[in-house]
Amino acid sequence: NAGVTQTPKFQVLKTGQSMTLQCAQDMNHEYMSWYRQDPGMGLRLIHYSVGAGITDQGEVPNGYNVSRSTTEDFPLRLLSAAPSQTSVYFCASTPYARHTEAFFGQGTRLTVV
């Protein structure tokens, strides 16, 4: 049981490049979400999904796209990377039930130069 797996762990992009951060969970959780964490700050919600085919915006969605074609996968796409998107990105999954804990991946550290 791997839990929540994020790839890659580290990535350097040039301004304007696009890329996809991968997130997969093997716990059959319905709810998945993406957060970013800037240095010295708490996590901020980017996008979330309550099930396959359903996504919604969080607190800081601009510059990011998501899709949820399967229960297991929730990729985050950067359309045109900017230095302001330099951050650590965390994916999380939660059973869609009340009062249960979220499971987080180990993060992807992204640097945009």
Add this chain to the structure above:
Amino acid sequence: DAKTTQPTSMDCAEGRAANLPCNHSTISGNEYVYWYRQIHSQGPQYIIHGLKNNETNEMASLIITEDRKSSTLILPHATLRDTAVYYCIVLIQGAQKLVFGQGTRLTINP
């Protein structure tokens, strides 16, 4: 969702109980109190949650005041591995959008 207030940092001696306070004076009746922690730069880890009764699990205890306007997370015998940022989060029933504040940076000293 209710806003929470936590001290920026705290220190505790190894082997002693670490008591982390959280104020959530605007909490509503259907909101739960959750605690997570983040060790170094790892992904956050769930610790415990509660509604109005005190809760205990293998990691910690959660004490919620009778008026529910504040709570305390207790790590009974802190170890060096408990050094982390601790987040207090108030979450409405059925919602899963965690709102993280600045948290409390807890340092356990040998």
